[in-house]
Amino acid sequence: MEVVLIGSGSVATHLGLALQARGIAIHQVYSRNITNAEILSKKLNASFISDISDIYMDADIYFYALTDNAFKSILKKIKLPNGIHVHTAGCIPMTEFEGFSSKYGVLYPLQTFSINKMVDFSQIPICIEASNLEVQKKLFEIGNLLSNKTYLINSDQRKKLHLAAVFACNFTNYMYDIASTILEDSGFSFEIIQPLIAETAEKIKTMNPYEAQTGPAVRMDEKTISKHLLLLNKKPDFKKTYRLLTKNIYKRHKKQ
Amino acid sequence: MEVVLIGSGSVATHLGLALQARGIAIHQVYSRNITNAEILSKKLNASFISDISDIYMDADIYFYALTDNAFKSILKKIKLPNGIHVHTAGCIPMTEFEGFSSKYGVLYPLQTFSINKMVDFSQIPICIEASNLEVQKKLFEIGNLLSNKTYLINSDQRKKLHLAAVFACNFTNYMYDIASTILEDSGFSFEIIQPLIAETAEKIKTMNPYEAQTGPAVRMDEKTISKHLLLLNKKPDFKKTYRLLTKNIYKRHKKQ
Numbered sequence: 001m002e003v004v005l006i007g008s009g010s011v012a013t014h015l016g017l018a019l020q021a022r023g024i025a026i027h028q029v030y031s032r033n034i035t036n037a038e039i040l041s042k043k044l045n046a047s048f049i050s051d052i053s054d055i056y057m058d059a060d061i062y063f064y065a066l067t068d069n070a071f072k073s074i075l076k077k078i079k080l081p082n083g084i085h086v087h088t089a090g091c092i093p094m095t096e097f098e099g100f101s102s103k104y105g106v107l108y109p110l111q112t113f114s115i116n117k118m119v120d121f122s123q124i125p126i127c128i129e130a131s132n133l134e135v136q137k138k139l140f141e142i143g144n145l146l147s148n149k150t151y152l153i154n155s156d157q158r159k160k161l162h163l164a165a166v167f168a169c170n171f172t173n174y175m176y177d178i179a180s181t182i183l184e185d186s187g188f189s190f191e192i193i194q195p196l197i198a199e200t201a202e203k204i205k206t207m208n209p210y211e212a213q214t215g216p217a218v219r220m221d222e223k224t225i226s227k228h229l230l231l232l233n234k235k236p237d238f239k240k241t242y243r244l245l246t247k248n249i250y251k252r253h254k255k256q
Numbered sequence: 257m258e259v260v261l262i263g264s265g266s267v268a269t270h271l272g273l274a275l276q277a278r279g280i281a282i283h284q285v286y287s288r289n290i291t292n293a294e295i296l297s298k299k300l301n302a303s304f305i306s307d308i309s310d311i312y313m314d315a316d317i318y319f320y321a322l323t324d325n326a327f328k329s330i331l332k333k334i335k336l337p338n339g340i341h342v343h344t345a346g347c348i349p350m351t352e353f354e355g356f357s358s359k360y361g362v363l364y365p366l367q368t369f370s371i372n373k374m375v376d377f378s379q380i381p382i383c384i385e386a387s388n389l390e391v392q393k394k395l396f397e398i399g400n401l402l403s404n405k406t407y408l409i410n411s412d413q414r415k416k417l418h419l420a421a422v423f424a425c426n427f428t429n430y431m432y433d434i435a436s437t438i439l440e441d442s443g444f445s446f447e448i449i450q451p452l453i454a455e456t457a458e459k460i461k462t463m464n465p466y467e468a469q470t471g472p473a474v475r476m477d478e479k480t481i482s483k484h485l486l487l488l489n490k491k492p493d494f495k496k497t498y499r500l501l502t503k504n505i506y507k508r509h510k511k512q
Contacts (some may be wrong), residue, residue: 010470068479091472091480111452112470117459123451151448160442161449163484167494168435168449169456170471171501172428177465177508179424186416192407193417193424194461195379196367200425201457203373205450209433214266214368215426216347223324224347228419237504238423244500245427248493252433 004028004056005046006074007065008036010113011088015065016044018121022145028056032070057081061138063107068092075100084135090162093155094129105130105139108158109147112169121146127153127161178238182231210252217249260284260312261302262330263321264292266369267344271321272300274377278401284312288326313337317394319363324348331356340391346418349411350385361386361395364414365403368425377402383409383417434494438487466508473505 001024005016008031016026026046031037034050041048049055052074055062062080064071064087071087075096085097085104097104108127111119126143128150130136136152143150153161176197180190203212216224225246232239257280261272264287272282282302287293290306297304305311308330311318318336320327320343327348341353341360353360364383367375382399384406386392392408399406409417432453436446459468472480481502488495 067475067477091483110448112456112459112468114459114463114468114470117463117468119455125448125451157442157444159483160438160487161444162480163487164435164438164442164444164449165452166471166473166484166498167431167438169452170469170473170505171497172431172453172456173460173465173469173471174501174505174508175423175428175431176460177469179420180460180465182416182420182423186413186420188413188417188420190460190464192366192381193420195381196421196425197428197457197460199375200368200428201453203368203370204429204432204436204446204453207370207373208446209429209436212368212370212373213426213429213433214370215422215429217422217426219323221323221325224418227347227415228422231416231419237507240500241427241504242422244496245430248497249426249430251493252430 001061002027002056002059004030004059004062005040005044005065006030006052006055006062007070008033008040009065010115011109012063012065013040013043013115014113014119014121015063015088015109016040016046018146019142020044021121024142024145027059030055052078055081059083061086061142063088065089072096084138086139090165091159093159094131095155097131103131103135105135106155106158107139107143108153108162110161110165112165112173122148124149126150127158129154129158178241181235182238213249213253215249217246218253220250257317258283258312258315260286260315260318261296261300261321262286262308262311262318263326264289264296265321266371267365268319268321269296269299269371270369270375270377271319271344271365272296272302274402275398276300277377280398280401283315286311308334311337315339317342317398319344321345328352340394342395346421347415349415350387351411353387359387359391361391362411362414363395363399364409364418366417366421368421368429378404380405382406383414385410385414434497437491438494469505469509471505473502474509476506 003026026044029041029046029048037048037050061084080101085101086107094106106129110125124147126147128139259282282300285297285302285304293304293306317340336357341357342363350362362385366381380403382403384395
């Protein structure tokens, strides 16, 4: 199977590495930025291009790991080669390929990727969607090769999954970022709070997060809340966040 | 060493169990609610009271695991026995004991506790503070018995640590709660997102959370953000949360 990787960001990098580790060679890497294209192509022993019109025409699968805008701009720029065209985005409908190709689909790995942080792909839920049964079969094969968990999920459902992921991952990470900043400003190492972060994430494997809620907001401890708000006087964005989340948690758990 | 436990909530429960497991017997449990007092005293093979004036007078240490209000109300109700008086709260200054006792301190376990979720106390950072060196020595002994990490931390610093913990734990759990609700409303099991939650928490052991930030807000992906906001139309509190956190993350990462 010959694969072309369109994109050079963190998803392209980790998908490329995972495919390669399972014996699927990456033939070519494209990135608008020639330096990025070269960096990733070296990791993958692939050739690289920075002009999309130089795309290799005979690959079996083209993976698009791009932002929404970059993805749409490429569809407009070239006539898509034969082969299967697959994007990896949570929030782009599969039908964006309609009219550009007849064999297309989605392979969305539900995970957070940073270029230099290794991940165990076998634990990542892979959400696939396909324009026809032939593509579906191929994407299931690749999904099962990459991971123990491959799901057939349509674009509408995938968008909701992606929304949930923004809360569970991106916004959660922002909470860590605020905690880290408060600790640093107070002379603490971030390390002191890591057992708490680990237990918070561990707890919801066996408890519903609603039931797992603790803290001043859920017990309506106004004195503690006031003291915390005072400490945040010089951090208006953190303070707004504290206020809103405290109010929401209180409302959500208030006895009727 | 004879210990009296004042309180019957999750901190009292897990502190009592951890002390017992290290060979420190709990002599008596107090709770305003006689049922709760009885439940916890059974777990700890201790006697129980629901009238604070029945408190055992000859204990070596009295642990107060109470809300701010309940704590203050007890100090007013009785003349404190001899022995060392120690509270476990993140946000109550040690000096609240001043005038009520001469030997007092704080033992604050930096962790989230729910009554029926077991925790490994040996991994919990224990923050202690003491009114004199004798009490400090005793609290270090207990801290080291309970955990591998005991720190001497004053009330002002402890308050900041507690504030960071609210973000890293309580608000993070609320993000999980929102994600879980979105998934449930969309017919998904919460399980599908657990590898993502685990990796998000794991990632910041080796990366700064600021560097680890991913998602539509940090890459200013307006199309995805608009689609997500539309999905949240019937959940105004989730929508406000999404808007504020997206704005904050964007501001925090915007190139100058």
